[in-house]
Every structure is written in C-alpha cells, then in structure tokens.
Amino acid sequence: MPQTIREALDFVFENIQQYKLFSGFEIQTDFYSFITQNLMLFGGLVLIFAAIMGVFMYFMRQTIIVMSRLIEYDLRKLIYNQYQRLDTAFYKKNKTGDLMSRITEDVSKVRMYLGPAVLYGINLVSLFVIVIVSMFRVSTTLSLYTLLPLPFLSISIYIVSSIIHDKSAVIQKQLGFLTSISQEVYSGIRIIKSYVQESKFGKYFLYESNVYKDKSLELAKVNALFFPLMLLLISISTIITIYVGGLEVVKGNITPGNIAEFVIYVNMLTWPVTSIGWIASIIQQASASQHRINEFLDIEPSITNNSDKIVNLQDSIEFVNVDFVYPDTGIKALENIDLKIKKGEKIAIIGKTASGKTTIAELILRMYDATSGKILIDGEDIKTLNVDSLRQEIAYVPQDLFLFSDTIENNIGFGLESHNIEEIQKYAEYASINKEILELPNGYDALVGERGVTLSGGQKQRISIARALIKQPNIVILDDCLSAVDTKTEQKILSYLNNELQDKTAIIITHRIQNLLDFDQILVLDNGRIVERGKHKELVELKGYYFDILEQQQLEENEV
CATH class of the missing domain: 1.20.1560.10 (ABC transporter type 1, transmembrane domain)
Structure with a gap:
C-alpha cells in the first residue's frame, strides 16, 4: 500500500504542472479525466x-x-x-x-x-x-x-x-x-x-x-x-x-x-x-x-504406580517392624509396629489423639510409604502392588469427611461406575441413614451443600459409610467415623459389620470401648507404639491402659 x-x-506531482499548462484549452478536461x-x-x-x-x-x-x-x-x-x-x-x-x-x-x-x-x-x-x-x-x-x-x-x-x-x-x-x-x-x-x-x-x-x-x-x-x-x-x-x-x-x-x-x-x-x-x-x-x-x-510423587500386580486379599495384611515419620513435619507417628490382620478379622484400634491410629490406615491405603520396615499384603510388599487396585480393594471412611456438592444418591454411589436407587437405599439402610434421607424434601435427590454443609455431622458420617460399603470391598477401614452418631446407631452399624461382612476384613478406629466386645483383636496405641493387644476380656483382665480408658469412659457416662 x-x-x-x-x-x-x-x-x-508529475501531471499537475501539465494540467496547469493546459489551462483554457479543451484538452484540460480530458487530462483531468x-x-x-x-x-x-x-x-x-x-x-x-x-x-x-x-x-x-x-x-x-x-x-x-x-x-x-x-x-x-x-x-x-x-x-x-x-x-x-x-x-x-x-x-x-x-x-x-x-x-x-x-x-x-x-x-x-x-x-x-x-x-x-x-x-x-x-x-x-x-x-x-x-x-x-x-x-x-x-x-x-x-x-x-x-x-x-x-x-x-x-x-x-x-x-x-x-x-x-x-x-x-x-x-x-x-x-x-x-x-x-x-x-x-x-x-x-x-x-x-x-x-x-x-x-x-x-x-x-x-x-x-x-x-x-x-x-x-x-x-x-x-x-x-x-x-x-x-x-x-x-x-x-x-x-x-x-x-x-x-x-x-x-x-x-x-x-x-x-x-x-x-x-x-x-x-x-x-x-x-x-x-x-x-x-x-x-x-x-x-x-x-x-x-x-x-x-x-517437575515434582515426582513419592507414591508411584509402577506395577500391574492386582490386589485381591486372600490371606493377611502384615506390618513388619514399621516406623513412620511424616515427611512434611518430621513428627514420628509410628515406631516398631508389628501387626498381622488375617482376612475376615474385625480389628479395633484405640488410643489417645496423635497416637498413630490414622497413620496405620493411611499406610494400608499407601497414602504414604513406611519410613522403615515393611507392609505386606498376602506376603507381598505393598510397594510392589498396583496402587489403584489396592485402593479399589479398600473402603475408607476418614475422620475428615468430605461430601461433594451433588445429590445424596450420587454421593453414595460415588465409587461405582453405575448404580440404581435400590442398591443405594440398601446400603443407606446398612449405614442407618435411609429413613432420614427419605424424610428430606427431595429424598435421595436432595442436593448436598458444598462439603456437606446442609447435613448434620452424624448424617455426613453415615452417608460416607454407605458410600464406602456400597463398593463391596474386601477391606473396610472406619477411622473414628462414628463419633457423631449415638450409641444405638453405632451398635446397629457395627452389628452389620459383624453379621454381613464375615468374609471381609474390617479395621475400626474408635473411642467407644463398650462396643468392641465382638472384635477379633483390639490394639491399644500410645505415642506410636502398640502398648496392648488382645480381646476385650483379656485387656480388661490386664488392668492396664485399656482398662483405665474403659473406667474413665464409664465414669463420664454415669455422670451424664
């Protein structure tokens, strides 16, 4: 241009002068054109x-x-x-x-x-x-x-x-x-x-x-x-x-x-x-x-999935001389943990706050790797197994509950590829929440607020339990997730675990000792160590840490 x-x-510029020269002549008009x-x-x-x-x-x-x-x-x-x-x-x-x-x-x-x-x-x-x-x-x-x-x-x-x-x-x-x-x-x-x-x-x-x-x-x-x-x-x-x-x-x-x-x-x-x-x-x-x-x-995760070995619990979960230090804080959470949980066993873990209970659950899920020692599933090191397959085997209900901003139905069916309402209601009944859901204005189509803010603490816990159980996993881990429900409701949920999951492995982290009577094994943790283990009657007869917790809890209930 x-x-x-x-x-x-x-x-x-070249033609303007010539145009002026033709002034007064007819050719000027043609030149202009x-x-x-x-x-x-x-x-x-x-x-x-x-x-x-x-x-x-x-x-x-x-x-x-x-x-x-x-x-x-x-x-x-x-x-x-x-x-x-x-x-x-x-x-x-x-x-x-x-x-x-x-x-x-x-x-x-x-x-x-x-x-x-x-x-x-x-x-x-x-x-x-x-x-x-x-x-x-x-x-x-x-x-x-x-x-x-x-x-x-x-x-x-x-x-x-x-x-x-x-x-x-x-x-x-x-x-x-x-x-x-x-x-x-x-x-x-x-x-x-x-x-x-x-x-x-x-x-x-x-x-x-x-x-x-x-x-x-x-x-x-x-x-x-x-x-x-x-x-x-x-x-x-x-x-x-x-x-x-x-x-x-x-x-x-x-x-x-x-x-x-x-x-x-x-x-x-x-x-x-x-x-x-x-x-x-x-x-x-x-x-x-x-x-x-x-x-x-550029960050490479410490937990990598480099194996195709499918997990299908057939024998046991075993902790062999396991120590764990949290990488972000340097706090030693577990020390010299030796533990064997056989398939189908119901295990209870109790202990004071920060005694290492949740850490055991996170290590089984392989959210972290043990600092030292080994965790074996059916005799194989957990690090050699496929992480996705491992977590698919486990239903985990953590202390810090999280519900998505979606319907109750979709929250319960979250871990499934597809589901139907009958299946959702069945597992909601197992978690003792079905009746309360049906009383809501929209029932199972009721929208849960962000992080579950529209529900009570007990309702969130039971919906989370239903979400875990509907996966029909081989391993169930409930991490103090019954703290917001009453004793009767808790007993009903635990009764389901006892009666309906005979061939499943259940690990319950809780503080209510009176409900632990039917467990195969009870572990008492203190400062990251297993200080006592056995059945309820055995631990009471020891008159140790477990017995002290039981007495204190009974005293508090009598005062109430």
Missing part, C-alpha cells in the same frame, strides 16, 4: 490490498489464537492430571488457593504469550524485515536517519523487561496467596461467623489486597513508561523523515512521493514498535507464571 500511495502522489481515472485506480488498488491484508490477518488470528486456546486446554489438563498424581504429603505442604491460582491465572498468562504475544511478535519481525528492506531500496540515507531512534528503543526495552519480570513473579505469588486466603475463609465461614471474626478477616484480606494492588500499580507504572516512550521515538522518526526527506527531494535523490511512502512506513511500524513493550510485559509475566507451573510439574 505505501508503494501504491507513493506512485499515486508522484503521478499527481485521465488524472481522475488513474487516481481512482490507485484508490481501488489500496482498497484491494487492505482487503487482502484483512483476509490474511483473519486466518493468521484463527491459526495462532485458536492454537493458543488449544494449548491452554492441554496445559490445564496436564496440570490437573499432575495434581491427581501427587501424593498426600504434597497437599499438606501446599494451599488449595495457590493450586487453583496456578491452574487458572498462571495458565492464562502463559496463553497470552502463546497467542497474542507470538502473533504480534511474528507480525513485528516480518513487518520490520519487509519495511526496512523496502526503505533501503528507496534511500539508504533517509532509511538510516529514520531508523536512528531504534537502538535507544532496544536499550530501553531490555532494561524495563528485566524489571517487569521480577515484579510479575512477585505479583503472581501474591495473587496465589490471596486466592488461598479466600478459599480458606469461605471454607471456614461458619467458624468465622460463630466467633464474630468477620471484621478481623475483612481487615486481613484488605491488607493483603492492598499489597497486591501496590505491587500491581508498580508494574503498571513501569508498563506505562513504554507507550509514551514508543510514541516519542516514532514521532521523532516522522520528523526526521520529513526534514531529511525534504533535503533529499531538493537534491533530486528521491521524489515527494517517497517522503509520503516513508511516513506511512514509519506509521506502519508504530503499533508493532509500540507493542514491543506490551509483548515484553506478556513474555515476562508468562515466564514467571510458567516457572510457577513448572515447580509443580
């Missing part, structure tokens, strides 16, 4: 070139922007899959809000680099090459003067880009922190309200938001330097072009049309050159975000 406009202007037709032709060519440019720009954006969206999709899927691969220790070290920030905000920053930044970067480079080659073909002298401000532009970009990178990393980290605060506050909103701490947390969030705002404004101020600087340099180039171009026209080295051509070239470079700062900012932000993403993508 600039070349067409140059030819049009040169055509006018000749000039008009040619200018219309030049105008048509400019419109055609603009249309062609628009078509190619459309396909360019379709190619690159769509590609960036597809990569964004793949990257989010990759991070999500990595999150699912990572073990329990990882989630204890990292906050949920920060994980969410990396899969949302950081991925979006990377997409901006892969899409718009690449798009305009390619546009910048290709346009620079084409325009500069065209300029030097016309006039080397004028080109050198016109491009004189560009080295200053490069130096300024280099300096400011490094500043942007550092500030972007800090901002993304602060954003992840803000997300973590929000997630924690919303999850614990009932506690915050019950302690009337809304104002305190509001001030805390406001303070951290101001920190984010201040850091963002610092980055915005740095970014704000780019555009005025670019426009100043482009304006200087335009002035130089007109001044030097005028001198060159006087000397006869170029035509007046060349000056117009060069001015258009300079203006064509205005947006690409101005966008250098924006592109640099996006690249630096994407670099910081990709670094944060890579921090998680």
Whole structure:
C-alpha cells in the first residue's frame, strides 16, 4: 500500500504542472479525466490490498489464537492430571488457593504469550524485515536517519523487561496467596461467623489486597513508561523523515512521493514498535507464571504406580517392624509396629489423639510409604502392588469427611461406575441413614451443600459409610467415623459389620470401648507404639491402659 500511495502522489506531482499548462484549452478536461481515472485506480488498488491484508490477518488470528486456546486446554489438563498424581504429603505442604491460582491465572498468562504475544511478535519481525528492506531500496540515507531512534528503543526495552519480570513473579505469588486466603475463609465461614471474626478477616484480606494492588500499580507504572516512550521515538522518526526527506527531494535523490511512502512506513511500524513493550510485559509475566507451573510439574510423587500386580486379599495384611515419620513435619507417628490382620478379622484400634491410629490406615491405603520396615499384603510388599487396585480393594471412611456438592444418591454411589436407587437405599439402610434421607424434601435427590454443609455431622458420617460399603470391598477401614452418631446407631452399624461382612476384613478406629466386645483383636496405641493387644476380656483382665480408658469412659457416662 505505501508503494501504491507513493506512485499515486508522484503521478499527481508529475501531471499537475501539465494540467496547469493546459489551462483554457479543451484538452484540460480530458487530462483531468485521465488524472481522475488513474487516481481512482490507485484508490481501488489500496482498497484491494487492505482487503487482502484483512483476509490474511483473519486466518493468521484463527491459526495462532485458536492454537493458543488449544494449548491452554492441554496445559490445564496436564496440570490437573499432575495434581491427581501427587501424593498426600504434597497437599499438606501446599494451599488449595495457590493450586487453583496456578491452574487458572498462571495458565492464562502463559496463553497470552502463546497467542497474542507470538502473533504480534511474528507480525513485528516480518513487518520490520519487509519495511526496512523496502526503505533501503528507496534511500539508504533517509532509511538510516529514520531508523536512528531504534537502538535507544532496544536499550530501553531490555532494561524495563528485566524489571517487569521480577515484579510479575512477585505479583503472581501474591495473587496465589490471596486466592488461598479466600478459599480458606469461605471454607471456614461458619467458624468465622460463630466467633464474630468477620471484621478481623475483612481487615486481613484488605491488607493483603492492598499489597497486591501496590505491587500491581508498580508494574503498571513501569508498563506505562513504554507507550509514551514508543510514541516519542516514532514521532521523532516522522520528523526526521520529513526534514531529511525534504533535503533529499531538493537534491533530486528521491521524489515527494517517497517522503509520503516513508511516513506511512514509519506509521506502519508504530503499533508493532509500540507493542514491543506490551509483548515484553506478556513474555515476562508468562515466564514467571510458567516457572510457577513448572515447580509443580517437575515434582515426582513419592507414591508411584509402577506395577500391574492386582490386589485381591486372600490371606493377611502384615506390618513388619514399621516406623513412620511424616515427611512434611518430621513428627514420628509410628515406631516398631508389628501387626498381622488375617482376612475376615474385625480389628479395633484405640488410643489417645496423635497416637498413630490414622497413620496405620493411611499406610494400608499407601497414602504414604513406611519410613522403615515393611507392609505386606498376602506376603507381598505393598510397594510392589498396583496402587489403584489396592485402593479399589479398600473402603475408607476418614475422620475428615468430605461430601461433594451433588445429590445424596450420587454421593453414595460415588465409587461405582453405575448404580440404581435400590442398591443405594440398601446400603443407606446398612449405614442407618435411609429413613432420614427419605424424610428430606427431595429424598435421595436432595442436593448436598458444598462439603456437606446442609447435613448434620452424624448424617455426613453415615452417608460416607454407605458410600464406602456400597463398593463391596474386601477391606473396610472406619477411622473414628462414628463419633457423631449415638450409641444405638453405632451398635446397629457395627452389628452389620459383624453379621454381613464375615468374609471381609474390617479395621475400626474408635473411642467407644463398650462396643468392641465382638472384635477379633483390639490394639491399644500410645505415642506410636502398640502398648496392648488382645480381646476385650483379656485387656480388661490386664488392668492396664485399656482398662483405665474403659473406667474413665464409664465414669463420664454415669455422670451424664
């Protein structure tokens, strides 16, 4: 287009004098028509070139922007899959809000680099090459003067880009922190309200938001330097072009049309050159975000699934001199644990808080690996078995119950590929929750609030038990999951375990000793050690730790 406009202007300059010479002659009218037709032709060519440019720009954006969206999709899927691969220790070290920030905000920053930044970067480079080659073909002298401000532009970009990178990393980290605060506050909103701490947390969030705002404004101020600087340099180039171009026209080295051509070239470079700062900012932000993403993508889980050995408990679960230290805290949870649980046995584990009861359950599930010693299933080291197959064999109801924001039916049938309502009701009856569900307005179609907030603690526990039992597993682990139900309901659930799961292995972690009469083996833990083991009658006769707990519990019940 600039070349067409140059030819049009040169055509006018060349013919305007002749047009004036024909003043008063009839030929002037014909000459006028000749000039008009040619200018219309030049105008048509400019419109055609603009249309062609628009078509190619459309396909360019379709190619690159769509590609960036597809990569964004793949990257989010990759991070999500990595999150699912990572073990329990990882989630204890990292906050949920920060994980969410990396899969949302950081991925979006990377997409901006892969899409718009690449798009305009390619546009910048290709346009620079084409325009500069065209300029030097016309006039080397004028080109050198016109491009004189560009080295200053490069130096300024280099300096400011490094500043942007550092500030972007800090901002993304602060954003992840803000997300973590929000997630924690919303999850614990009932506690915050019950302690009337809304104002305190509001001030805390406001303070951290101001920190984010201040850091963002610092980055915005740095970014704000780019555009005025670019426009100043482009304006200087335009002035130089007109001044030097005028001198060159006087000397006869170029035509007046060349000056117009060069001015258009300079203006064509205005947006690409101005966008250098924006592109640099996006690249630096994407670099910081990709670094944060890579921090998680590069983590290899300590629990790996490298085996195809299917688990089907036939004999026993055995702990052989097992010690365990939590990797995130360094706390020793278990020490010298020797334990054998035969298939079909009903085992009870009791002990004070932090005595190691839950740790035994987590080691059987292989949420962690033992620090020393071995855990054997049917004589094979648990580390040599397929993790998915192992967990499929086990129904686990943890202390920290979790229900999804879905219907009660779907929560109970969560572990199954498919289910029917009759099956759901059957296992809800086993968990002594069926009657209460049917009394709800929508029955099994009732929606459970986020994390089960619309249900009582006892209801959540029993729904969780039904969800575990419906898997029909070979191993059932109930980790203090009957604490919120009454003694009668607990006895009913335990009765089901005794009568209906004769060939299954059940491990019950609880504090209610009077309900442990029918267990094959009772383990008493203290400070990570097994201090007593045996049946109820045997442990009572020992008059040791178990007996003391039983007496204390009976005394408390008599007082009530």
